[in-house]
Amino acid sequence: MISKQKILVAMSGGVDSSVAASVLIDQGYEVIGVTMKLWGGTSDTGCCSVSDVIDARRVADQLGIEHHVFNFGDEFDAHVVDPYVAAHKIGETPNPCIECNRHVKFDKLFRRATALGFELIATGHHAQIFSQSEGLRLGRSVDLKKDQSYVLHMLNEEQISRLRLPIGDLTKDQVREIASSLSLQTAGKPDSQDVCFISRTKGGRQRFLEQRMEMTPGAVVDTQGNRIAKVPAVQMVTIGQRKGLGVSGEGEPQYAVDVNVESATVTAGSKTDLFYTETPIRDIQWTGEPVTDVLDIQTSAHGHTAEAKVKDKIYWENPHIKIASGQAAVFYLQDKVVGSGIVTRS
């Protein structure tokens, strides 16, 4: 008898990873479920709470597979939560899901899997893996509205070769249909949103950050540098923000067009001041050879793409709204990830 190929599936307790496990069973794998316990503090969304562990365990029971819990709390604190706070201290807006994927799911969990004898790992992300002549490439889900390739862009070819994304060719509706047809108890569970370690009901991002860092009061200046208002915390102002700048009133609406923590200033300007033809980026990575053609660039998890060429900076084909520094810019060519960079202030 040929023994089945073993695969470790990361089960968050949500509907996507539940169905991912079920698809893998149907594909003939020997599936073992694992839930990562990442965050010990309060949270009301996402993948870290005890009730989600219970959901994952019950789905594993329903599917008849083994289920384990790994506590990666130390790694999560060190690589996700602490850098999230540190980035805000210098006025950057990072995406913690990307750092969690980079350091926890696709590093720590991969290493753990190797040690335990698992070559393959699966997750319930909405994204697909394509085998192309130049190698394996990560691409978008068939469900573009739910696509998560943006938060997986950092995966290298070796990681992709060990990864299975069983629901990447399913729409979210199809995923929910499968979950319902199997009577999985996670079938009707809402999608997770926001940052999983921040409790919206307990003061949200502001409260979370206030407890962990000192906020800098600052001046709001116009584009000529004239002081026009004050803000209690420069770090809490986001590029493009309109409310809370103390500059509302008559005249053209004013937006935060620049945030500088070092000089404790927020620059307010009109909507046109928010648009740029170039965006500076650092840490440019290419999956294969650098691409000089026009690319589709995505700069937030659920954002649209815009066309641009990438050299030392992003050169937009049409003026593009300013992007908060710290955000990842992911480069796509025909819906495949070909590279990425991190937006900087200059």
Added chain:
Amino acid sequence: MDNAASSPIRDEVVDAIIPVLKENFANPSGSHSMARKALRLIDDARDELSDVLGCKSQDIIFTSGGTESDNLAIFGVHSAIGGSIICSATEHHAVLEPTKLVGGKVVNVLEDGILDLNHLADAIDENTTLVSVGLVNGETGVIQDLAAISTVVKEKSPAALIHTDAVQAIPWMDMNEITESADLISVAAHKFGGPKGVGALIVKDQTKVSSLQLGGGQEKGLRSGTHNTAGIVGMAVAARVTADSREKNNVKITALRDSLANCLLDIENTYETGVQTNEDGSVDRGNKVPGSCHLCFSDIESEALLFLLEQSGIYASAASSCSSGAQEPSHVLAAMGFSRELARGSLRLSLGYASTQNDIDKVLEILPESIERLRKLGS
């Protein structure tokens, strides 16, 4: 190899419980003959248990287990007489958390897990009403000298009470020799071959404790709620069988544990907790209960190790698990001065009355190669 978490239920206990479940289902607080019969079973069980534990029958308050007994002791004393409460840093969370909640103090332990008596003496003042120190630590198996602790406490604050969580001690220690040193003692049936969901708090004469739950006034008003007749009967049977077989069992299990631990110490960078090294280099485990083999392996994460052991049919544990099933960093090892890194590689192999040479052989076949694998591949 996880007997300290829960021991297999003894056959004698199952045989005793089933007829009670089937025939003695009446509420023991009732007034008719069926109720009186059930109450008689509880009273007999109380006598049996008191004989094993070396206390008076009327001192025994039946509860739902160790956690409830610990909570009743800490909150019950605090509510009745107030004052300040002290516990050791290596207590079970069922003691530690209530103590912290009432603003109590936590006393350090030494590197070998023994309570720092100097720190204890410094911590006690005239306001101290209760000192709680577990007789045997659940993780390391280290035994505390309750008589010595009692001496220090009585010297500094004669009126202060002493509570001990003895749930891990009953399988191994003759409580008759120990009970006199404490005013309140927690026990849990499932640690010594009894069923889960039943335990007791021994509350010595004149000890002031307030109840935490009100209702029918069962157990001298200290623990309202319908008695778990079958559980109580099962606990008494388990206690009796444990006491009768203890001496023989301890000899057998000590030999098995020593052979296991000595072989595992041959693995490089392995540290056994709670032991002393003799002049001839041999290891003295005299201050641990016979069933405890607790080690820390450097460059290992116990979660990964437990996974590999489980794949080979060996069920063990590391530190305490949280309700999600994830392994939590050990507060016991932290209190003993172990680094977080080393504590992450802890493994508790706990033997019980049913352990055999085959169990030891299996562990010795699988564990060293698992350690080697994880050290090579990382975890």
